Amino acid sequence: MTEAAAPPDEFALIARWLSHFDAPDTATMIPPGDDAAAVRPTPGHLLLATTDALVEDVHFRRKTWPAAALGHRALAVNLSDLAAMGARPRWALLALGLPGDVGTDWLDRVATGMAKGCREAGVSLVGGNVTGAAQVSFTLTLLGEARPDRVLRRSGARPGDVVFVSGTLGDAALGLESLKARRAMPRKLTDLERRHCRPTARVRLGCALAEARVASAAIDVSDGFIADLRHLLDASRVGAEIRLPDLPLSPAYRRATLGREDPLGPALYGGEDYELVFTAPQKRAAKIAEVARGARTAVRAVGRVIGEAGVHLVGADGRRVLAREAGFKHR
Amino acid sequence: MTEAAAPPDEFALIARWLSHFDAPDTATMIPPGDDAAAVRPTPGHLLLATTDALVEDVHFRRKTWPAAALGHRALAVNLSDLAAMGARPRWALLALGLPGDVGTDWLDRVATGMAKGCREAGVSLVGGNVTGAAQVSFTLTLLGEARPDRVLRRSGARPGDVVFVSGTLGDAALGLESLKARRAMPRKLTDLERRHCRPTARVRLGCALAEARVASAAIDVSDGFIADLRHLLDASRVGAEIRLPDLPLSPAYRRATLGREDPLGPALYGGEDYELVFTAPQKRAAKIAEVARGARTAVRAVGRVIGEAGVHLVGADGRRVLAREAGFKHR
Numbered sequence A, B: 001m002t003e004a005a006a007p008p009d010e011f012a013l014i015a016r017w018l019s020h021f022d023a024p025d026t027a028t029m030i031p032p033g034d035d036a037a038a039v040r041p042t043p044g045h046l047l048l049a050t051t052d053a054l055v056e057d058v059h060f061r062r063k064t065w066p067a068a069a070l071g072h073r074a075l076a077v078n079l080s081d082l083a084a085m086g087a088r089p090r091w092a093l094l095a096l097g098l099p100g101d102v103g104t105d106w107l108d109r110v111a112t113g114m115a116k117g118c119r120e121a122g123v124s125l126v127g128g129n130v131t132g133a134a135q136v137s138f139t140l141t142l143l144g145e146a147r148p149d150r151v152l153r154r155s156g157a158r159p160g161d162v163v164f165v166s167g168t169l170g171d172a173a174l175g176l177e178s179l180k181a182r183r184a185m186p187r188k189l190t191d192l193e194r195r196h197c198r199p200t201a202r203v204r205l206g207c208a209l210a211e212a213r214v215a216s217a218a219i220d221v222s223d224g225f226i227a228d229l230r231h232l233l234d235a236s237r238v239g240a241e242i243r244l245p246d247l248p249l250s251p252a253y254r255r256a257t258l259g260r261e262d263p264l265g266p267a268l269y270g271g272e273d274y275e276l277v278f279t280a281p282q283k284r285a286a287k288i289a290e291v292a293r294g295a296r297t298a299v300r301a302v303g304r305v306i307g308e309a310g311v312h313l314v315g316a317d318g319r320r321v322l323a324r325e326a327g328f329k330h331r
Helices: A010-019 A067-083 A104-121 A171-180 A191-197 A203-212 A225-236 A251-257 A265-269 A282-294 B010-019 B067-085 B104-121 B171-180 B191-197 B203-212 B225-236 B251-257 B265-269 B282-294
Strands: A028-030 A037-039 A046-055 A088-098 A124-132 A137-146 A162-166 A217-220 A239-243 A276-280 A299-306 A311-314 A320-322 B028-030 B037-039 B046-055 B088-098 B124-132 B137-146 B162-166 B217-220 B239-243 B276-280 B299-306 B311-314 B320-322
Touching: A010 A104, A010 A124, A028 B046, A037 A088, A037 A124, A046 A067, A046 B028, A046 B088, A046 B137, A067 A088, A067 A104, A067 A137, A067 A191, A067 A203, A067 A217, A088 A104, A088 A203, A088 B046, A088 B137, A104 A124, A137 B046, A137 B088, A137 B137, A162 A282, A171 A191, A171 A251, A171 A265, A191 A251, A203 A276, A203 A282, A217 A225, A225 A239, A225 A265, A225 A276, A225 A311, A251 A265, A276 A282, A282 A299, B010 B104, B010 B124, B037 B088, B037 B124, B046 B067, B067 B088, B067 B104, B067 B137, B067 B191, B067 B203, B067 B217, B088 B104, B088 B203, B104 B124, B162 B282, B171 B191, B171 B251, B171 B265, B191 B251, B203 B276, B203 B282, B217 B225, B225 B239, B225 B265, B225 B276, B225 B311, B251 B265, B276 B282, B282 B299
Parallel strands: A046 B124, A088 A124, A124 B046, A239 A311, B088 B124, B239 B311
Antiparallel strands: A028 A037, A037 B046, A046 A137, A046 B037, A088 A137, A162 A276, A162 A299, A217 A276, A239 A299, A311 A320, B028 B037, B046 B137, B088 B137, B162 B276, B162 B299, B217 B276, B239 B299, B311 B320
16 A cells, blocks of 8 residues: 555565575475465374564564574574474465565575574475565464374373473573663674574474473463463463472573572563473473483473462472562563 | 553453454364464365465555454455465464554454454464554465365466456455545445455355366466466466456446546556456366356456467457556555
8 A cells, every 4th residue: 555665576575585595395386476385284294383473673673683583583483382382393484574674685684594494494485475564574474293192282281290491591581681772783692692582492302292292281481481381380270389499590691690689580580482391290201301312402390280270489498489470571 | 572562461362352253163173372273184185375464554544444344354365365276265373463552342343354254264263473563464374275186376377278357357446546535434335445445355266166177377366467467477488368348347447437548557457356367278168157157256258378478458449559567566
């Protein structure tokens, strides 16, 4: 409708964007260029589908966020959803919203970051759309596959199960604080900023857990460890006890929170770590450790599932308090 | 990142939105509420995927566009892509971008329109996302299915084939002109405005053509009849001759263009009719008529495919001119 909002040449833009990506996989029967993409699903598998958006000035700032990291991140937040289901990522569709002042160089860098992520995750970009818009936005829809009896859900946690978490918590929230305070593009990201900009979706771990059929429930940390754990517990109609001294914290996190009034706040309530939180029966603990090693991903037992509702935090002194309600608002 | 841009309660909003929709179909194994949706593809079928967005002040104005029609339209533009492939629509994911000033009543009306469209088309809404944004946007990803040997592509047109078009052309472009001139919400849409706001995706026709294996190529009219025909011809490496007196025009179109300098302009170059343009060998003409009747959709032969490149327009006087390059810019 508004001509001014439309990018100069949609078809040239699409061709240039796609030039950064590998050719689609052999299961892609009709690649981008027709009215819709066509792919051949793997027989006997479920199709998993998720969609998530990155919007300028909501999730990132164009002037201070590295462009390639944006491309990486738009994919990673969706990969993380599939990882939490134990699904193998396969195909992506990308809807771009672009104001008139977006440069092709900047878009090239975004595309490079996304293409690299797609290559590493085995994802083919098979479709998309470009529209004019007031803000840059990347809305990615990701399709994956899993065997029906292997899918990880939120609803299977049982009292007595161990609560596990991958990687470390809270780094992304601290990285976001630091990025928001910047006025110009950083020449180099700090470790914490990198955790925010370039989250590692735990696809290998999610698929390995699903394959080994050892987890009773799983979710990824986008809203915050406590908020997402609560989603898992609510879906399973149980509660949990979390041992605060066992929370996995990075050296950078510990340094950054030294002397803070609430040093565990970002780890508990900060969002966008894109780690996996999952539960498993105690007797599977050894197998979990083996699976995590195979997936080259650190995994830590941080608590246990209980029948009593709510998330109960247990300190080093044995004091037990209810976690507060607030999660991280990132959208 | 920007708290102010986030809608008040994402989870309440999602629950309310979903309450307007029917429960997902029986092939939906994991409905909205987990990290990703899971559906069971039909054995032996290809999965077709397409995504398209409606953005405020680019594709519509919130103050003068009927809300329910927006919901209808966000779905219809995607249905049309699947119709052009001859695919049966199955599942949708919806990414919403919402400024803080969007009212729940307005959203309810949008949801009602989309839910009605989903019901009529047999589409289950299985996933989505909500984010804060400066403009309202609806980015819908639609998944459909088709048998591999039935898919309609753009690339199969051969010299000698007849060029067909469904419905009538140019109404949507005239309706858009009229809507853009409005300063307040119309109490009632004109016929032409309705054609813009509530396009009818030709799903029945597309599926019937695919099922009968009678069309050699197909595309839907979003950029404009000539522009989209050209996409089909380019993909098929052929040209076409279009007989101007045979273009299907509605009575409302004829009235609105009476006395215009270029009365066929909107029909040839106006966009967003979401009709199907398709080609078929001459000997299939009778079968095409039968298929169209079965799909209760008017279909008109408007020209023929030729070996010579380009779109050649033939007037009532037999004069032959090349169609101009410009298409309709709607994004």
